[in-house]
Amino acid sequence: MAPSPRPYHHGDLPRALIAAALELIDEVGPAALSLREVARRAGVSHGAPAHHFGDKAGLLTAVAAQGYELLGAALADAFESTGEFREVGVAYVRFALSHRAHFEVMFRPELYRDDDPAVVAARVPSSAMLYGPPADLSGDAVTAVNGAVAAWSLVHGFATLWLSGNLERAVPGDPEGAARAITGFLSIRR
Amino acid sequence: MAPSPRPYHHGDLPRALIAAALELIDEVGPAALSLREVARRAGVSHGAPAHHFGDKAGLLTAVAAQGYELLGAALADAFESTGEFREVGVAYVRFALSHRAHFEVMFRPELYRDDDPAVVAARVPSSAMLYGPPADLSGDAVTAVNGAVAAWSLVHGFATLWLSGNLERAVPGDPEGAARAITGFLSIRR
DNA sequence: CGCGATATCTAGTCAGTGTCAAGTTCGGGT
DNA sequence: ACCCGAACTTGACACTGACTAGATATCGCG
Numbered sequence: 001m002a003p004s005p006r007p008y009h010h011g012d013l014p015r016a017l018i019a020a021a022l023e024l025i026d027e028v029g030p031a032a033l034s035l036r037e038v039a040r041r042a043g044v045s046h047g048a049p050a051h052h053f054g055d056k057a058g059l060l061t062a063v064a065a066q067g068y069e070l071l072g073a074a075l076a077d078a079f080e081s082t083g084e085f086r087e088v089g090v091a092y093v094r095f096a097l098s099h100r101a102h103f104e105v106m107f108r109p110e111l112y113r114d115d116d117p118a119v120v121a122a123r124v125p126s127s128a129m130l131y132g133p134p135a136d137l138s139g140d141a142v143t144a145v146n147g148a149v150a151a152w153s154l155v156h157g158f159a160t161l162w163l164s165g166n167l168e169r170a171v172p173g174d175p176e177g178a179a180r181a182i183t184g185f186l187s188i189r190r
Numbered sequence: 191m192a193p194s195p196r197p198y199h200h201g202d203l204p205r206a207l208i209a210a211a212l213e214l215i216d217e218v219g220p221a222a223l224s225l226r227e228v229a230r231r232a233g234v235s236h237g238a239p240a241h242h243f244g245d246k247a248g249l250l251t252a253v254a255a256q257g258y259e260l261l262g263a264a265l266a267d268a269f270e271s272t273g274e275f276r277e278v279g280v281a282y283v284r285f286a287l288s289h290r291a292h293f294e295v296m297f298r299p300e301l302y303r304d305d306d307p308a309v310v311a312a313r314v315p316s317s318a319m320l321y322g323p324p325a326d327l328s329g330d331a332v333t334a335v336n337g338a339v340a341a342w343s344l345v346h347g348f349a350t351l352w353l354s355g356n357l358e359r360a361v362p363g364d365p366e367g368a369a370r371a372i373t374g375f376l377s378i379r380r
Numbered sequence: 381c382g383c384g385a386t387a388t389c390t391a392g393t394c395a396g397t398g399t400c401a402a403g404t405t406c407g408g409g410t
Numbered sequence: 411a412c413c414c415g416a417a418c419t420t421g422a423c424a425c426t427g428a429c430t431a432g433a434t435a436t437c438g439c440g
Contacts, residue, residue, distance in 0.1 A: 225399090240399070
């Protein structure tokens with residue numbers, strides 16, 4: 001699994017390019033990402049990224065797919081280790097804040113190809129974690145899906161508001177604790 | 191009110207530029223907005239926008255400020271005409287969907303100058319509508335602010351998830367009704 | 381061991397963009 | 411009537427994403 005020091009021609013470039021892209025997105029946001037700057041940081045020529053990803057949207061598509069995989073794993077881990085749906089929501093917020101670059105790309109579908117097979121497949125596990133548990137808590141199907149959407153909306157809104165700097169005044173201190181407190185206002189069961 | 195065919199030198203350009211920008215953002219998103227295309231649509235030279243707004247961030251700053259004004263008015267109107275905090279949340283979603291361009295700019299602070307005096311001032315009324323009513327419903331201050339953050343997160347998350355195309359499968363039909371249903375899962379009072 | 385095929389990457393080019401500096405045109409106040 | 415300044419134009423520069431042709435290194439295969 002450990003890649004050799006220089007597995008190929010110059011190294012395994014796709015991974016290096018994604019890493020550089022994530023770093024750059026953390027600095028300037030996903031919209032201002034520059035393929036040429038990514039190439040520069042990876043130490044390759046400006047045309048190299050196009051070979052692996054086709055175009056800018058292709059690179060961001062890879063980032064989004066990776067993000068969905070990581071999110072699905074994080075949510076599943078939270079549910080399995082605590083057994084509480086509430087902690088899935090907290091894990092969602094934790095993921096958004098700790099993987100900001102992934103998260104911001106994932107929810108800007110105009111920046112990548114959200115119908116790419118890799119993305120569609122990577123989305124499945126996280127979807128299951130968001131919609132599955134409420135179905136066990138609630139009786140009828142419509143309440144379950146509405147409850148799931150409410151819970152998703154709550155944590156997604158909290159995460160995006162935090163990332164856009166809108167909550168720092170109202171919620172000082174650590175965001176994870178605040179997120180856990182916020183989820184207390186939801187009444188899914190019933 | 192109706193402006194003459196060519197009221198001034200060329201018309202009242204700032205307004206025309208903002209209108210063209212909103213139209214373009216609706217088509218390609220706020221990140222892919224091009225100042226030159228905006229100028230083209232307004233029928234002026236490519237350098238004209240810079241004269242009025244300084245740079246691209248300046249134009250988006252004006253859009254954001256206008257957006258906060260409209261949002262504040264919409265929320266206040268909803269509260270005054272119904273007396274229910276819940277309808278403020280529904281109005282928030284309605285604003286996001288009907289003023290998509292404004293909304294998307296407002297919550298991407300990296301695209302404009304969010305510390306601009308005009309923006310800061312325009313934010314006041316909407317902030318009051320988001321934080322005010324819960325303070326009347328709840329006893330202590332910390333519960334009030336947490337409840338406000340929860341309510342804001344819920345409707346903000348719903349709106350952004352809808353705009354990014356993540357709810358069309360789970361919530362078919364009209365989003366406003368769905369938003370009203372979603373707010374039913376919140377228990378602010380108590 | 382060698383050689384061709386192919387993936388990988390480089391380098392050059394083109395249209396389009398944001399921003400800046402310098403011009404040009406027009407309006408209103410004195 | 412004049413002229414100062416605001417509104418806009420024009421041209422330039424560096425940068426970007428995308429495309430192309432070409433160079434180079436790695437691997438398959440004898």
